[in-house]
Amino acid sequence: MEGVVQNLVAEACAKHGNDSSALLPVLLELQERSGKHYVSREIAEEVARALEVTPGQVFEVVTYFAALSDKPRGKYLIQICESTACSVVGYNALLDWFKEELGLEVGQTDADGLFTLATTHCIGACDVAPAVRINNEVFGNLTREKVRELISERRAG
Amino acid sequence: MSVVTLTIDNQQVTVPAGTTVLEAARKAGVNIPTLCYLKGINEVGSCRICVVEANKSIQTACVHPVSEGMVVRTNTKRVRELRKGIFELIIANHNADCTICARNLNCELQRLGKELGVETTPYLKSYPEEEEIVSPTIVRDNSRCINCGRCVRVCDKVQEAGVLAFNGRSDKMFVSTFYDAPLEELSCINCGQCIVNCPVGALKEKDQTAEVWAVLNDPAKYVIVQTAPAVRAALGEEFGMPIGTPVTGKMAAALRRLGFKKVFDTDFAADVTIMEEGTELLGRVEKGGVLPMITSCSPGWIKFCEHNYPDLLDNLSTCKSPQNMMGALLKSHYAEMAGINPDDIVVVSVMPCTAKKFEVGREELEVDGRRDVDISITTRELAKMIKQADIDFTKLPDEKFDEFYGDSTGAAVIFGVTGGVMEAALRTLADILSGKDLQNVEYHDVRGLEGVREAEIEVKEGLKLKVALAHGGSNIKKLMDQVRSGKAPYHFIEVMACPGGCIMGGGQPIVSDQVRSEIDVAVERAKALYSEDEKAAEYRKSHQNPSVKRLYDEYLKEPNGHLSHKLLHTHYQKRG
Structure with a gap:
């Protein structure tokens, strides 16, 4: 198991230049490959060793950025944009719809590990506000019906 | 080495270029209050208590570099009032029950309140018991922590143990450990340098008296x-x-x-x-x-x-x-x-x-x-x-x-x-x-x-x-x-x-x-x-x-x- 983590981290570090300045892209890549949208403690420890930074520094970066997480998240990471533009055209309602449809509060993941509900800083989709990002895809001009669809499509797999 | 001459509170001082206003003032015997500052270790200007007027603009002295002919005032009404406001905002999130704190009478924040002459504040609140034993040696109380970062940087830069870390950002940020794990699970060496560098009573040894x-x-x-x-x-x-x-x-x-x-x-x-x-x-x-x-x-x-x-x-x-x-x-x-x-x-x-x-x-x-x-x-x-x-x-x-x-x-x-x-x-x-x-x-x-x-x-x-x-x-x-x-x-x-x-x-x-x-x-x-x-x-x-x-x-x-x-x-x- 240890060897697997080591190889994974070594590969990501090599790809981004094996330097402490590559910490962010390395962590994003490893999070992407985790399948659970998070950076595990084991991975973080190995990244610290590989890039010669302290474990604490890695943890600070992981918890600072909304894009990174230190806790496992669902297969689908739903990030509702809480920027100014989205806020004035229905962010609150959008957040409520997702909460109701998923039965989750912000920061929670459902029991089968499918969805995590989160918010995010501006994702630059102001033209289609209110917007949401699910994994790497952005959806805008959302209505309650569209929210239901987005969820059921993913439930169906 | 090039040098810079400036005046601080009407005193002329000459220091090497690149020196901060704070260090220049210390050299001139002028005291500027600090809280998050630790020379060479934590120079980040985060607590802002060291504000001064430099060429009439407000600057944090611990990170602001001197320049030729700069005029620094450290004790104008504007500066004193600002510092008081900053202090009030710091203690708004600080458990200030000083009489039952281990650092009573040896606390940098407490001393600062006295120096600034703060005797009332609208922001104080009470806190539940938050003390927790995080290792066989160290006890922390985050209700007293002012997020200055001194412990984190000492652990990181001086001791290179790197087990303390900030978790999160902005108003949700707090001092924690790597993955919020108990210190005894981590490569903490129990040296206690975090304790002796804490300006307040957020960290202390496990008391066995x-x-x-x-x-x-x-x-x-x-x-x-x-x-x-x-x-x-x-x-x-x-x-x-x-x-x-x-x-x-x-x-x-x-x-x-x-x-x-x-x-x-x-x-x-x-x-x-x-x-x-x-x-x-x-x-x-x-x-x-x-x-x-x-x-x-x-x-x-x-x-x-x-x-x-x-x-x-x-x-x-x-x-x-x-x-x-x-x-x-x-x-x-x-x-x-x-x-x-x-x-x-x-x-x-x-x-x-x-x-x-x-x-x-x-x-x-x-x-x-x-x-x-x-x-x-x-x-x-x-x-x-x-x-x-x-x-x-x-x-x-x-x-x-x-x-x-x-x-x-x-x-x-x-x-x-x-x-x-x-x-x-x-x-x-x-x-x-x-x-x-x-x-x-x-x-x-x-x-x-x-x-x-x-x-x-x-x-x-x-x-x-x-x-x-x-x-x-x-x-x-x-x-x-x-x-x-x-x-x-x-x-x-x-x-x-x-x-x-x-x-x-x-x-x-x-x-x-x-x-x-x-x-x-x-x-x-x-x-x-x-x-x-x-x-x-x-x-x-x-x-x-x-x-x-x-x-x-x-x-x-x-x-x-x-x-x-x-x-x-x-x-x-x-x-x-």
């Missing part, structure tokens, strides 16, 4: 105390005495008044350490053992080595630390000599160190299932007990340690400063190898506060010992990387986990950053120990300690012998 009071009140227990060399160099500070005042005699008097049956000196065991470690080193040199041999007195260093250099554990001396040697001897030889059942003996150690609290619990140090030392308290905890007992410390007479286990030499007392163990060892080795009683006992080549030092010492004609020293995690790493690479030419290395050695340990009295900017605390406390060494005119070499000689003649027989190995030596574990 109640345990000591309890055994002192138990008539069935024979309670013995031992005090480490560095304690006497700093304890007086807790009672308002100047930094660097040695208080050996008053400390012995205070301990006796607290009710300890015997007041012994860890210095005795430091002399024994030299006998054991010196013999071990000679053995390794003669028989081709693992070199360089590295000292093992500092429990912070031992854990650092176990985590970060598990491949170098064979380089560590097998000697227990003086604290534990002392405990093991008290419960064997002393118990026999005094006719006391060792199970009735309670050994309390007073240490400048928080890592000692962890060390006493190590199972591999036990002898016949008995712990060497039962309770280890810090210099600060001893001061607390003296205050609780209402003893007027400064007025105490100078008393002596009790006989035999209180006997020591000048070599032992300098164990408390970086370079001291090395110097003590050299004094004995040079005598043994030359077969003479050498008159020159001072080895200035190994003294000083440089982070990594090396020296070549001729211990007898034709034999030069190559030695090196490091103190503080980042310096230790530099030296140990060299050892790991196989390129270190040394025979003997002294390592101390805390920068400056034990005198600057995590259990010592806490000195504010403001005072530290005026006084080099390590230099002053070191002077206290060197002066004690010089005063010990009769015996300045460990092997000359008459009681240590008797211990070997009558009990241990020889250094590194069978009984020594049972009582005084140990092994280590890889921790990864």
